[in-house]
Amino acid sequence: MKKIWIKDIKDYEGQEITLQAWLYNKRSSGKLHFLQLRDGTAEIQAVIFKGNVTPEVFELADKITQESAIEVKGTVKKHDRSKIGYELDATDVKIISGSDDYPITPKEHGPHFLMEHRHLWLRSLKQNAILKIRHRIIKSIRDFFDNHGFTLVDAPIFTPNACEGSTTLFETDYFDQKAYLSQSGQLYMEAACAAVGKAYCFGPTFRAEKSKTRRHLTEFWMVEPEVAYMDIFEDMDLAEEFVEYIVQQVVEHCRPELETLERDVSKLENIKRPFPRISYDEAIEILHKKGNDTPWGEDFGGDEETLISEEFDKPVMIHHYPMSVKAFYFKQDGEKAACVDMIAPEGYGEIIGGGQREEDIDKLLAKIHEQGLSEETFDWYLDIRKYGSVPHAGFGLGIERTVAWLCGLSHVRETIPFPRLMDRLKP
């Protein structure tokens, strides 16, 4: 009898098969036991009718505990009311291994308890759905860049210096020197796009931020494309097409998972180009009209982002911030930086930060000196401007915030399989 994965069940209607799975729920009524099985690929109900199995098997089925590993043989039957469209008419049940007092019961548990049991919590249907949507998002990101002629150029994790600020760096002894864990691959992608034209990196990045908000992880994944001969406006076009693609891929491929999470899919279906584009000056106006008194020249925080995003039902791109609030490497455009932030709708915050980079070595050097940074640290980075310097631009998209938005999660801790927070290093 063929052993199959539950997600393939539709190919076996009317056939006898074997499932190897775990029990996630159970109910009984007289001569029937209904076993809810999951094997990680999907879920199905196995029906144990007293008349179809031996008395021993019927009795055994009554005693199987939550998360026991079991093998069930039976015939695949169409069953329209089930989510997967089929159920299993069981003829035999075997316990592979038991499970006593599984900690995560169908009752409510607090977040601390669930995080302590993250390695088991991942088995729950909701967490499973999030994992599958996260996977689809990451696959869509790679497919998008691969299909647009980009070359993957992995940025290093160990770096000798910080890209932005140094107070939030994780540090490690590196033989006879110090190394810092990367906060961004951007500087490396600037070198890479001169080598491959269109480059992207995708990996974990690290921030030792002493903040316990619902939007901060110490370890998070980021994708960073960078394109030679591209300006800020083409950069916005790319970001827009990219985000539309990811969202529509999730809508197309993850409908059952979005349903499990009770996500309002119509809000995601609506994420189609063009996205609104407003300048920083226009954003300030919106804030002032809404009673927020952020003065011109200051950066926006989460509150401001939420206020601005309320005005739109699509991601909004805010471009051309004052140079004074942006990092040294942005291309100067008068007193503005040729930069863009993309804010997700529904209050999910900034998902993209990017812009055009300064290609003029003298202007870049002036900024480095002005901000008290060491010229020597950036010698290799300055080389990009010495040898065939060209306009170039790119952005970074944070994976976990994108997962939070698309899944409709209020806290980023559920967006990554094993979250790392200020007070969370285990499991």
Next chain:
Amino acid sequence: MKKIWIKDIKDYEGQEITLQAWLYNKRSSGKLHFLQLRDGTAEIQAVIFKGNVTPEVFELADKITQESAIEVKGTVKKHDRSKIGYELDATDVKIISGSDDYPITPKEHGPHFLMEHRHLWLRSLKQNAILKIRHRIIKSIRDFFDNHGFTLVDAPIFTPNACEGSTTLFETDYFDQKAYLSQSGQLYMEAACAAVGKAYCFGPTFRAEKSKTRRHLTEFWMVEPEVAYMDIFEDMDLAEEFVEYIVQQVVEHCRPELETLERDVSKLENIKRPFPRISYDEAIEILHKKGNDTPWGEDFGGDEETLISEEFDKPVMIHHYPMSVKAFYFKQDGEKAACVDMIAPEGYGEIIGGGQREEDIDKLLAKIHEQGLSEETFDWYLDIRKYGSVPHAGFGLGIERTVAWLCGLSHVRETIPFPRLMDRLKP
């Protein structure tokens, strides 16, 4: 006039287009300048005929230096002797920015010099080819698992404990405790496969090894699949199908790059299933026959791997090593471990290590105590055996060694865009 990328040139035969690129080489003969252009996506020759351009442009073309950024307008002409099949009949040339004394000239440079200039060295045709093959390998790996029903489950980088040994761990202050950089995501994948059935992780891993061999990086990428209800023999089937797929994808899609590297493609075309499978005992016999006197019960090093691989023209799988040389988590099979190492042909060393894991909690606990490991450290890992424990297996494939093998590189430092070695943290 349309601005295009060189790789798309075939769609523009007979048309006037604009290229934005860099000059990587040049030669002149009387009334002709031949400019070798690259834009990272491909290379093409632009021909400047004195009669077709203004005297100023002809003179300018004579003075363009290596790696200057230039814009060339012209007509796309078929040219069979060129690698890309076309050349550009130029009508105008403009310098976007110059490049004085580019450090990497066509003459020979030593490895230290080239590594110091890695950010520029990536522009060379050979390094570009390696980047593209690395990209294809990574894409093939993800496609393989995505198409086989696996779910990507990213493993954490920060861990509270070591998976194997602790002498080679990078350590960092993590708020009020210590964190270690991951050497493997395997333990997490064991938890994950009970949640999603078939899991894989793919990310950077770290090893603070004080060795300066041609096979060791401190930072390297690894993919680690893990499957519930899978045994060691199915694990070998999976590894074999997986490696065949990667190699054949590279052969199919990267022929021009393999040619640039002068790789013997016939050796790669030959990598088809089945691969030879030998037990550790048989491997010892081979070694003894070849005059290597490694005693039974000892692990193999690079020399032994090379000697064994010489006997085969395909990757060879060595399985069932003595338990004493393998980590505590392997499933015990008498005095043997249900493990497998895959050794690449042509002396490129071990590319895969994996096996079936111990699912019996008592045997696992005994091993943990025997090896003096802390039970508390592994409490969450032991939970996998408490709640519905099932047979499961997986493996890890090292990306850089795979790149070295397929590209035919003698040193791993060229297999990753920004290599990190014991004495190399920059650029």
